[in-house]
Amino acid sequence: MNLTLHIWRQRNASEKGRMVRYEVPEVNPEMSFLEMLDVLNEGLIAKGDEPVAFDHDCREGICGMCGFMINGTAHGPRRGTTVCQLHMRYFKDGDVLYLEPWRARAFPIVKDLVVDRSAFDRIIAAGGFISAPTGSAPDGNSILVPKEAADLSMDAAACIGCGACVAMCPNAAAALFTGAKIMHLGALPQGQPERYSRVTAMVAQASHELFGSCTNIGECEAVCPKEIRLEAIARMNRDFLKAAVSGRD
Amino acid sequence: MELDAKIPEGPIETLWDRHKFDLKLVNPANKRKYNIIVVGSGLAGGSAAATLGELGYNVQCFCFQDSPRRAHSIAAQGGINAAKNYHGDGDSIYRLFYDTVKGGDFRAREANVYRLAQISVDIIDQCVAQGVPFAREYGGMLDNRSFGGAQVSRTFYARGQTGQQLLLGAYQALERQIAAGQVKMYPRAEMLDLVVVDGHARGIVTRDLVTGEVESHAADAVVLGTGGYGNVYYLSTNAKGCNATAIWRAYKKGALFANPCFTQIHPTCIPVTGSYQSKLTLMSESLRNDGRIWVPLRKGDKRPPNSIPAEERDYFLERKYPSFGNLVPRDVASRNAKAVCDEGRGVGESGLGVYLDFKSALERLGKHVIKERYGNLFDMYERITGEDPYQAPMRIYPAIHYTMGGLWVDYNLMSTIPGLYVIGEANFSDHGANRLGASALMQGLADGYFILPYTISDYLATTKLLKVDSSHEAFRESEAQVACKTKRLLEIKGTRPVDSFHRDLGKLVWEYCGMARTAEGLRHLLEKIPELREQFWRDVTVPGTGSELNQSLEKAGRVGDFLELAELMCLDALERNESCGGHFREEYQTAEGEALRNDAEYSYAAAWQYRGDGQAPAMVKEPLHFDYVHPSQRSYK
Numbered sequence: 113m114n115l116t117l118h119i120w121r122q123r124n125a126s127e128k129g130r131m132v133r134y135e136v137p138e139v140n141p142e143m144s145f146l147e148m149l150d151v152l153n154e155g156l157i158a159k160g161d162e163p164v165a166f167d168h169d170c171r172e173g174i175c176g177m178c179g180f181m182i183n184g185t186a187h188g189p190r191r192g193t194t195v196c197q198l199h200m201r202y203f204k205d206g207d208v209l210y211l212e213p214w215r216a217r218a219f220p221i222v223k224d225l226v227v228d229r230s231a232f233d234r235i236i237a238a239g240g241f242i243s244a245p246t247g248s249a250p251d252g253n254s255i256l257v258p259k260e261a262a263d264l265s266m267d268a269a270a271c272i273g274c275g276a277c278v279a280m281c282p283n284a285a286a287a288l289f290t291g292a293k294i295m296h297l298g299a300l301p302q303g304q305p306e307r308y309s310r311v312t313a314m315v316a317q318a319s320h321e322l323f324g325s326c327t328n329i330g331e332c333e334a335v336c337p338k339e340i341r342l343e344a345i346a347r348m349n350r351d352f353l354k355a356a357v358s359g360r361d
Numbered sequence: 362m363e364l365d366a367k368i369p370e371g372p373i374e375t376l377w378d379r380h381k382f383d384l385k386l387v388n389p390a391n392k393r394k395y396n397i398i399v400v401g402s403g404l405a406g407g408s409a410a411a412t413l414g415e416l417g418y419n420v421q422c423f424c425f426q427d428s429p430r431r432a433h434s435i436a437a438q439g440g441i442n443a444a445k446n447y448h449g450d451g452d453s454i455y456r457l458f459y460d461t462v463k464g465g466d467f468r469a470r471e472a473n474v475y476r477l478a479q480i481s482v483d484i485i486d487q488c489v490a491q492g493v494p495f496a497r498e499y500g501g502m503l504d505n506r507s508f509g510g511a512q513v514s515r516t517f518y519a520r521g522q523t524g525q526q527l528l529l530g531a532y533q534a535l536e537r538q539i540a541a542g543q544v545k546m547y548p549r550a551e552m553l554d555l556v557v558v559d560g561h562a563r564g565i566v567t568r569d570l571v572t573g574e575v576e577s578h579a580a581d582a583v584v585l586g587t588g589g590y591g592n593v594y595y596l597s598t599n600a601k602g603c604n605a606t607a608i609w610r611a612y613k614k615g616a617l618f619a620n621p622c623f624t625q626i627h628p629t630c631i632p633v634t635g636s637y638q639s640k641l642t643l644m645s646e647s648l649r650n651d652g653r654i655w656v657p658l659r660k661g662d663k664r665p666p667n668s669i670p671a672e673e674r675d676y677f678l679e680r681k682y683p684s685f686g687n688l689v690p691r692d693v694a695s696r697n698a699k700a701v702c703d704e705g706r707g708v709g710e711s712g713l714g715v716y717l718d719f720k721s722a723l724e725r726l727g728k729h730v731i732k733e734r735y736g737n738l739f740d741m742y743e744r745i746t747g748e749d750p751y752q753a754p755m756r757i758y759p760a761i762h763y764t765m766g767g768l769w770v771d772y773n774l775m776s777t778i779p780g781l782y783v784i785g786e787a788n789f790s791d792h793g794a795n796r797l798g799a800s801a802l803m804q805g806l807a808d809g810y811f812i813l814p815y816t817i818s819d820y821l822a823t824t825k826l827l828k829v830d831s832s833h834e835a836f837r838e839s840e841a842q843v844a845c846k847t848k849r850l851l852e853i854k855g856t857r858p859v860d861s862f863h864r865d866l867g868k869l870v871w872e873y874c875g876m877a878r879t880a881e882g883l884r885h886l887l888e889k890i891p892e893l894r895e896q897f898w899r900d901v902t903v904p905g906t907g908s909e910l911n912q913s914l915e916k917a918g919r920v921g922d923f924l925e926l927a928e929l930m931c932l933d934a935l936e937r938n939e940s941c942g943g944h945f946r947e948e949y950q951t952a953e954g955e956a957l958r959n960d961a962e963y964s965y966a967a968a969w970q971y972r973g974d975g976q977a978p979a980m981v982k983e984p985l986h987f988d989y990v991h992p993s994q995r996s997y998k
Contacts, residue, residue: 140637147637153858156904157902157904158856158858158902160902162905169601170601171640171642172436172642172643173741174435174522175426175435176431177431190744192740193744198744223909223910229428233430233536233546237537237540241534241537244487244490246411247483248490249489252445252489252503253447253502253503255490256502257494259501265492265494266494266526269494269526273431296492302490303492
């Protein structure tokens with residue numbers, strides 16, 4: 113199949129960017145989307161042009177490094193799929209695709225489709241952990257975790273920190289990302305001692321990073337490649353409210 | 362040069378405890394006076410940086426990704442071993458030790474492996490306390506499963522995302538130390554040289570991948586947790602960014618590289634579909650617990666799998682290895698898959714594939730159980746291939762997955778350069794010639810959480826180090842070398858992109874130094890690689906400049922190093938005239954086609970010493986002694 117791509121090219125954070133049109137002929141439907149871009153890039157390099165910069169690493173949907181907008185949808189048209197796992201068989205000959213980087217004030221552009229997501233790291237650093245110094249732990253089975261709690265926790269812990277939720281949100285809120293970590297740790301008995309200080313600190317950090325506020329639109333859930341549910345946001349809000357009214361932290 | 366592994370004397374069961382007591386400590390008030398550099402933020406590097414920070418050292422941690430949470434440990438699916446014996450099925454520390462030494466085909470150091478088995482139980486406790494959501498039984502206890510090559514259920518798991526969850530545990534611990542000011546994190550930074558002053562590792566030179574700036578960082582000790590070199594094969598299950606540059610440049614600064622030819626082929630990966638393919642995707646080997654591997658009995662049988670009746674199928678692993686069946690170790694499973702494909706009985710378009718069939722498990726256990734165990738893997742398979750494994754068997758083929766070789770380290774995980782420590786997959790120590798499933802996560806975390814923090818304090822407490830900062834002339838020299846290399850790559854302006862060289866290298870190494878090797882093939886490769894390297898340095902083209910984010914430039918540096926490392930792998934493979942674990946030399950096999958070791962002559966680790974470009978490296982042997990697990994022909998029949 114033959115495709116027309118319009119890709120956002122921007123040299124660095126301070127220079128102005130623009131959409132550039134590329135024709136990609138003879139795309140094999142068995143390719144992944146990033147392999148299609150590899151082919152485009154090899155062609156550009158051979159012509160002496162600069163290849164399109166995009167973040168990627170594991171290419172199996174778990175590291176969370178890749179991601180950009182395809183025709184306005186984070187990670188493209190397939191549900192529960194990162195762009196590295198998206199295959200060209202879901203596109204058809206003659207398709208015109210617009211590729212843009214994640215757009216959010218808290219994710220400044222580095223180059224082309226590459227953005228700076230270090231704000232996510234700082235949200236985790238603010239409280240997204242259980243303080244368990246190495247070597248201090250009791251036997252694993254001395255902490256009983258009901259299977260339902262472990263499953264609930266794992267549902268949220270599956271977050272890969274790709275930033276699609278922020279990119280898709282009209283408010284550029286990081287609520288699903290932050291809520292997922294709060295749900296992961298809050299569902300477990302080990303997470304209880306720091307439960308309320310955690311939510312307060314993480315939410316404060318998220319707003320400090322200039323992420324927007326959540327207005328329950330649900331675009332985040334729709335594009336999350338790990339299909340994290342809005343429930344994570346509800347749990348975060350409940351914990352946040354509890355922490356606020358009880359005056360704990 | 363003599364290698365001293367510094368293994369303490371005495372019975373193996375108490376070695377580590379006694380050694381820990383003998384190691385000198387750094388006074389808590391003095392810890393903040395020491396700077397430690399950790400390169401890599403995966404399970405080994407991340408857990409080490411977090412723990413060292415927690416202890417009070419000043420830590421600087423570097424990773425090439427945009428966040429420490431993305432290191433490739435994250436992609437490990439199946440699980441992590443620990444000798445907890447929670448199921449009362451006969452497991453023990455000694456059995457895990459025994460299995461690992463045997464599984465490694467008697468090419469690992471006994472003392473290290475015993476310590477690894479001992480520490481395995483502490484790792485689970487630590488990770489549970491951190492909030493790793495391990496799978497649970499209905500009573501709230503930790504669940505286990507059995508894993509390739511083991512007859513007990515000792516593998517702890519978090520769905521099919523165990524590596525992700527363990528890494529997030531280490532990452533969160535690391536972020537806690539970053540917030541506390543104990544660790545300074547440098548993401549999007551690549552180590553391009555090791556700086557050695559007066560024979561001691563005193564720092565590194567990095568390139569900031571966003572600005573291109575070359576920077577010097579001085580420290581009292583340097584820790585490399587930079588993973589393996591599987592990407593030398595181009596197509597592997599490694600992440601695209603995984604590279605050998607840190608360990609390779611340390612090798613060129615004097616660290617010995619041990620057993621480079623010990624590479625592991627994972628039996629269950631999704632087969633290659635075309636020349637544009639950029640990586641291979643692993644399907645966890647836990648799938649072999651319930652999936653049955655088969656090919657058609659008849660050559661060239663092109664019928665769809667579901668219309669081939671049972672009597673016309675060859676369940677070759679169950680047939681040849683009745684006691685282990687589909688759960689034989691990785692090297693055995695891989696070689697057998699290759700053998701049936703070489704016979705012309707492979708499946709799929711390319712003929713390079715075997716079926717992994719869940720039909721009987723689906724009938725026995727029901728779809729919901731299979732979905733709970735492997736749901737995410739089945740989904741991943743469907744996303745990549747467009748085929749539904751609940752309806753038709755998966756197609757799988759072996760792929761490069763892990764490298765057992767790496768920088769040589771002693772019992773304290775220190776390389777031959779004092780002050781340079783190497784942990785996790787980057788070192789060579791624990792898996793011998795073949796790693797058992799669910800042991801990589803175990804080793805990474807054992808090294809980072811529980812071994813390195815003890816051994817490094819002994820070095821710092823007992824070594825008189827001169828005051829060195831990044832203004833030292835050795836840093837200037839390294840910076841100049843790094844800048845020069847970058848300039849050279851940018852100025853070649855040849856005709857071929859970096860990837861085309863990498864693909865060619867990968868094809869060659871896979872063909873002649875992959876699943877099966879011969880002296881003839883290796884000699885051929887030893888001629889081909891220098892030719893390709895010469896072409897690379899003459900004809901590669903790297904667009905852009907050195908003072909910006911330049912992904913082609915990053916790749917070019919890494920491929921340049923792979924082109925050198927591949928040659929060392931071949932030398933090592935050619936020198937080792939035996940078959941063991943992942944190193945299968947066709948000349949050395951039993952009548953039944955199994956690996957034939959030569960313990961009398963090759964019971965050693967081969968550590969290679971760099972002697973200058975264009976010069977043959979020198980090989981130094983570390984003899985291996987087996988006082989507890991006596992070498993035998995591995996049998997999984």
